[in-house]
Amino acid sequence: MTSKLKSSSSPSSRLSRNPTRLRKPPCFSANTTISSYDRTDPFTALNTLLKLFSSLSSRIGTCHLKLTPSEQKLSLHLLSIVEPFVGLAPCRRSITRQPTEILDAIAFHIDAPSDLLSLALSCKRLHDIVNPRHLSYRVVRCKPSSVSVWNHLATHRSLAQNVRYLIVIDERCSAGELKLPDGVLGTSDTDLESTDDGLGLHAKHERYMVSALARLSALNAFTWTCNHSPVAIDQIWRMLQRCKTLKEVQISDNLLFAGQVDATDSDDEVSTTTGGSAAARPSTALLGSNVRSVALRSTRHPYGAAKHPNLARVQGMLHQCPNLETLEIAYIPPKISMHTVPQLDELMLLGRWPRLTHLYLTDLRCSTLGLSALASFLSLHRALQVLHLDIAGPTANSLPCISLPPNTLPLLTEIKSNKRALLNALLVCPADAPRPLCTVRGLRLHGLGNNGNREEAVFLKNLKIHGRGIRRVELAAWTDLEDIRRLCTSLPSITWLDLANKAGVGSSLSCGNGKEGLGGKTSTSSAGAASAPVVNAIEWANVLTLLPELTTVHGMRFFYEVAAASSAASIPASSTSAPAANAAAMSMGDRSRMRKNDEVASTLAWKCPRLRRVDHWEGGGEKVIVLLKDGDRVRWEVRKVKQ
Structure with a gap:
């Protein structure tokens, strides 16, 4: 009996009676040194976490299912390594957790300084990388x-x-x-x-x-x-x-x-x-x-x-x-005399750029034989969209007629030339499809009393027949109001008209920018002429009536200068919108000019229903006058131009 009790109490007999009972796994001891774990290795961090959490059940006493302070700190660090690589929401914070080399490479591929500044302001870590090395x-x-x-x-x-x-x-x-x-x-x-x-x-x-x-x-x-x-x-x-x-x-x-x-x-x-x-x-x-x-x-x-x-x-x-797409060659004659102008013939004969879309040639000359090379150059560059040709012919003031091959410049949208012969040749050049030409710059109208009257009449006739798609015209010079009338009759589809300089008169406002003389300073005579508005505003309004789609007019001042409006740009310079206190502070002369400006605004709005923007009385080009309709009344406001 005694032997049976001893045998039943032996370890081997107890294991044989309960064969499904397993031994407890050994306790896992993790390395709690945080610096020993690489932040770019989430697999090692995940395996360490699994082993650490699996060993909690094998602990006895008060340590059962509990982490020590060092192990808790380690587990949080390992979770921060694994977190950017799992789930959706944490991925939004993953860029700031990347190594410095990767963040530096990301900033390397950003070229614009404004985009770099936005990236640097996103967080302190990116600022420390972008600001000293890139910005x-x-x-x-x-x-x-x-x-x-x-x-x-x-x-x-x-x-x-x-x-x-x-x-x-x-x-x-x-x-x-x-x-x-x-x-x-x-x-x-x-x-x-x-x-x-x-x-x-x-x-x-x-x-x-x-x-x-x-x-x-x-x-x-x-x-x-x-x-x-x-x-x-x-x-x-x-x-x-x-x-x-x-x-x-x-x-x-x-x-x-x-x-x-x-x-x-x-x-x-x-x-x-x-x-x-x-x-x-x-x-x-x-x-x-x-x-x-x-x-x-x-x-x-x-x-x-x-x-x-x-x-x-x-x-x-x-x-x-x-693979050139934009080419600009500008020769500016020096201040000293006895200098010639570079010749363009050889460049037009040998230069070929199939992807060329913008061409600007300024102050160059072309010989008689070079005209055929110029025509061949224009016909071969079919991708040209913007063409500015300020060139001189064999003589000082004339350029012979140019014959362009059919379908020359089929994609041209803007042209600027100081010679009417090139514009004429382009207008009469046959094409399978209408050209998208909408902007013409550099036109010169000589008037009736000059020898070029016949040539100008032919040019205006070609404009009327072939220039139906032209919406913007910028003049280089004109003689009198009758020249503008003939132009408006030939091109009634104009929406933007820039009058620039009048022949024989000083500088005036052109395309929102003041014309300057040599040395970058405006002459006193031109500044004095710029401050006075036109006298025949009604005649100008009758001429502009020929342009039913007109929205913008530059180069002519219709409004009188008002001191109260010029001193406070933020206050609309209008008798219908200015505060009563501001109107009371005006002098009698300013009030009279305000009434005249209201009359001019009403006349322009009546004659040109779509007209919205005209020149300000100052020649700097920083401000314009906008015509606004408020029911049956018309008011005008001074606004700054976005540069």
């Missing part, structure tokens, strides 16, 4: 002598690749026009810029600039407006060739229009640098095939200007841009 590097505006900037970009490759827009300004510009990266000095007297030799200093500027350009691997736009520096634009072309992301190039330099012979014959003797004379430099500029927009202009400064300019350098540079 101040997107646009860099400096001088060729900013050696500290060039050395900084050449030294820090990761920061130089964040530059998208590089603008090299003239040495004579003020320090307020600079835009430099944070913490980088502009033109301070540092060890990099100190030298005893003036020519060696310019060579140092060029060397640092070239080394910095080699680091700008993601540059999108390059602007060169430095025309008064021995560092020539030719020295940096080979570095721009390496930038495969470059899409926009703007150059303002007289050296562009100086050939290999004329470059050394400029008006200033400082056209040579330590790198050799301009004649020894390469005349062709190599750019990538990704360039979409090129603007090449000269300046009015005599520095570097050639007496016999040509387009050899321009043609060599454009030859390397097969």
